[in-house]
Every structure is written in C-alpha cells, then in structure tokens.
Amino acid sequence: MAAELDTSSMSDALVILGAAGLVIPVFARFRITPVIGFILIGVAVGPFGLGKLVYDRPWLNYVTITDPEALSIYAEFGIILLLFGIGLELSFKRLWQMRRLVFGLGAAELMIIGTIAAVVLSMMGQYWTGALALGFALAFSSTAIVLPISGTSSPVGRAALSMLLFEDIMIVPIIFILGAMAPNAQAEGWEGLLDTLWMGGLVILAMMVLGRLLLPYLFAQAARTKSPELFLAASMLVVIAASLATSVVGLSPIVGALIAGLLIAETEYHGEVEAIMEPFKGLALGVFLITVGMSIDLLTIWDNLWSILGAVLLVLVFKAVVTGVLLRLMGARRSTAAETGILMASPSETTLIVIAAASAALLIQPGTAQFWQIVTAIGLTVTPMLALLGRHIARRVEPAPEITTPDDSEQPVIIVGAGRVGRLVSDMLATHGKPYIAIDSDSDQIETARRLGYRATFADAARADAMTRMGVERSPAVVLTMDEPVLAERLTRKLRKLHPDLLIVARARDTEHAAELYRAGASHAVPETLESSLQLSEAVLVDIGVAMGPVIASIHEKRDEYRVQIEREGALDYKPKLRTSTAEG
Incomplete structure (x- = not known):
C-alpha cells in the first residue's frame, strides 16, 4: 500500500514538473502568459479529463493527477508565496501612502459589487443569506493571476493592488460571518470573529516588533556564510513561521506572508530574498493554476452551456463597469479606469474558497455551488485575455501620453x-x-x-x-x-x-x-x-x-x-x- 502511494505521488509530481517544463517555454516562445497553459493542463490531466479514462486504460494513471485533493496544500502555498513577494515589492512607507486607495477604493469596490450582486441574485430567487454569500464571493478578483500580469508599479498595477489587498484582508471576516449565518450556527460564530480579530491584532503587532529586531540579524548571518541554500532556508523559515502564526489565531496565512514580506522589504536583503524565492513561487503558482483547471468539467459546461456563458458574461461586464466607474470617480485616467476594470472583472481563487464555505454552512445548495465554481474557473481562465482586451480598449479610449525616456x-x-x-x-x-x-x-x-x-x-x-x-x-x-x-x-x-x-x-x-x-x-x-x-x-x-x-x-x-x-x-x-x-x- 505504501509503495502504491509513493508511486502515485511520484507520478503526480512528474506530471506537474513535466507540465511546467512544457508550458513555460512554449508559451514564452509565443509571448503568451503561461497561466492559460497551466489551466489547460489541469483540464487535460484532471479527473474530468484524461482521469475519466484511467479505469479503462490504466497506463493513463502515469500522466494524470490521481489525487487532486493532495495538491491543494501546494496550491495554497503558491498563493502564500505570491503575497510574500508582493510584500517584498512594497514597504510600510509605500503601504501607508496607499492607505486611501486600499481602504477607500478597495473597500468601496468590494462592498458595492458584493451588495449589488447579492440584491440581483436575491431577486432571481436565491435566499438572501445565500445571495449575500455568492455576491461577495463573486466580488473578489484573482490576486494570483492579476498581479503577475499588471505588476505593482504602473497606475493599473497600483489600483489593482489596492483593491486586492483589501480583499485579502476581508477574507477571514467574510468567512466567519458566513459561518455565523448558517442555519445551525449559534452566537459563538460572532464571538469567534471578535476573538480572532483581537488575537490577530496582537500577533501582527508582535510580528512587526520581533521582525524589525530579528530579521536583519538572521539574514546577515545567512549572508556571511555565502551559501545560497542557507539564504533560501532562512527565507522559507520566515514565510512559513509568519503564515503559521496568523493561521493559529484564525487569520488567513496569506496575511502573515504579506507582513513577512513587508518586514524583509525594510532590510537591505530584500532584493536577494526576492530573487532566490522567485522560482519556487512560479512553480507553486503553476500547481494552483493546474488545480483550477482540474475543477472544470467540460461535460457539465456543455450540458449547461448557455446559462454558464451567460453568467460568466454578466459577471465580467458588471464587475468591469462598477470598478471602472469607481476609479473614474476617484480621479483615475479614462485609460487606467478602463484597463483596470476589465482586468479585475473575473472572479478569484478566493471565490472558490468562499463558495465552499457557504456550501458547508448550508447557505447554498450543492448544485448552485458547482454552477458558480465552474463560472469562476472559466473566469480565471480568460483573465489573461481580459488583460489584452483591457490594454486594447485603454489605447482606444485614451492614447498613452508621450513619455520621454531619461538618458x-x-x-x-x-x-x-x-x-x-x-x-x-x-x-x-x-x-x-x-x-x-x-x-x-x-x-x-x-x-x-x-x-x-x-x-x-x-x-x-x-x-x-x-x-x-x-x-x-x-x-x-x-x-x-x-x-x-x-x-x-x-x-x-x-x-x-x-x-x-x-x-x-x-x-x-x-x-x-x-x-x-x-x-x-x-x-x-x-x-x-x-x-x-x-x-x-x-x-x-x-x-x-x-x-x-x-x-x-x-x-x-x-x-x-x-x-x-x-x-x-x-x-x-x-x-x-x-x-x-x-x-x-
């Protein structure tokens, strides 16, 4: 049994590494983001693709993912590394400068989209608690896909980053509130939220104090050894320890990863840490995208083709319009508002998490959950194409200003x-x-x-x-x-x-x-x-x-x-x- 398990795990690892070795160079050759390639690989090797044929053709077991659930922890680790990388690119000073965007634009975008979507779903017959859960789930946008496309330094990247940061902060409160609204929930749900907030605040404060004192010393010692392996080990230690610290008190591990990145960004070692972590972040994100592809059932899509495509189109157009209008009201250029709105239009990996939490709390039916999970997966798949569409429309709406390149x-x-x-x-x-x-x-x-x-x-x-x-x-x-x-x-x-x-x-x-x-x-x-x-x-x-x-x-x-x-x-x-x-x- 153990040998069989080891063989299965090894074949899954070979499929993932083979996919990375195939997707990254081929799509880079044609200047296409590998996001689409990883998702398509997930569709092909997942349980709804070639995995369906394993029983009749056992040899396919070696080129398919036999245990999709086993990859979930690696997919989550990819998101953790992504938020850690975002923290490295920022600093507390820059984050403070963005506070108006994060808690102004970010809060307005999530609340307005979530509320309007909930009202529309309720009018379509969904019970109000389930409509609220689905509305806010669909309001999230994909940190894992959007930021690698937009970056964090351009006007589009800064606007997207501010909204995504607020969404990441709100994940835990929203999931707690859904649990409290469950039919069998008691008052402990709200008390648990309050406990998480005050304990989480103490943990974050302790991390900031200890991080400023210990991290420069830790990385200085690693640097003195001239060993890249030790530098990598120190970086991984900081990421995992910070993520575990916030997880223990009920906060999302990505909050800890973001704070760890911000703390290291204040040291002179942030560039080296960013470079040494980049390959692992890319591979882990590839695993996440493969898991997204594995959740897409092509037969179910075919059976409900028009309703699914209609839902995808409505979500994309609705989110793009609301986000673009909000950006214009806050003074953004027309081109920036158009491109950012379209880029942020698709749902998120967090949408899948919130839908799963709502289903577990009995706020929505399993069939409804599966429908919106497929809508979300399709939305994630088309995000790179939305980015291209957004750039094209931005150029048509408002030509880019002439930029004088410094010598x-x-x-x-x-x-x-x-x-x-x-x-x-x-x-x-x-x-x-x-x-x-x-x-x-x-x-x-x-x-x-x-x-x-x-x-x-x-x-x-x-x-x-x-x-x-x-x-x-x-x-x-x-x-x-x-x-x-x-x-x-x-x-x-x-x-x-x-x-x-x-x-x-x-x-x-x-x-x-x-x-x-x-x-x-x-x-x-x-x-x-x-x-x-x-x-x-x-x-x-x-x-x-x-x-x-x-x-x-x-x-x-x-x-x-x-x-x-x-x-x-x-x-x-x-x-x-x-x-x-x-x-x-």
Missing part, C-alpha cells in the same frame, strides 16, 4: 564592492552629482556603508540575475572595486557578453591583471601599483617646487602611456564602443 546619465552607476575603494568611488560620484548604488555580498561591509550614509544594498554580483535586478541594462557604467581578481575577470566577461556597449571600469592588482581584464572586455582597468606610483611621483614633484599644472599633465600623459602598453600586452581583440551619453558625462 543613461540619470540612471545610477553600479559599484560592485562597498569596501574602502567602493566608498571612495561613491564619494567622487556624489561630489559631482552622479547617482550610484553600491552592492556587496558581505553583510558587514553593507552595514558599515549604510551606517556611514552610503546608498548600499546586499546583492551577490556573481549570481546570474543580480546585476539584471539592479538595472544594469539602464546603468551608464559598472565599477568593479572588489579585490578578487578571478571574480572581477568572470564578471567582466559576463557583463561584456550581455551588454556590449556598457562602460566597465575595473580595479586591477597590477599591470598583468589589468591586461587580463582588458582581454575579458573591460573598458578601463586601473592597476593599484600604477596609481600608487603616480601619486608618489606627484607628491614629490610638487614638494620640490615643480608647478602643479605641468605635474598633473605629465601624470595624465604617463597614465595614458601605460594604458596603451597594457592594452597592447593584453592582445585586445575587442574594444567596446562606449555609450555616447556616458562618454560625454
């Missing part, structure tokens, strides 16, 4: 290394009004630099995605200041391959190392021994009475002479063409 000189110079040399380069850039960002994988150096007032953050430049995350494609220059010759050569070669026009200035130990850096593609390699000799010469010449002007001119001449010699010795095959704006700057 490279307005982007920060990336200084790799926050030690003595890196801080000196930072001082010189700041003196001349040039923005910079210093990065280092040594947490002690980062702590020292930040304490001294430098703009520095934790990042391991040796990681493939670290420099991309820092915006190297827009940066006017990268300065390599670390005293690690092998790493400097490797990083120079990698940057030159990916960014042929990038200005790369590297610190070299001596002239031989400088020649190696030129061969790797450095724009300038500055040997320490040469510069110290030139500075000694300058000091002695000035002190013995030689005028400063001729001394500086001769120093520059000698530096150029050595540079030409080093380049010649390095047998330079490729001299990068520098960006015009950088050369002039």
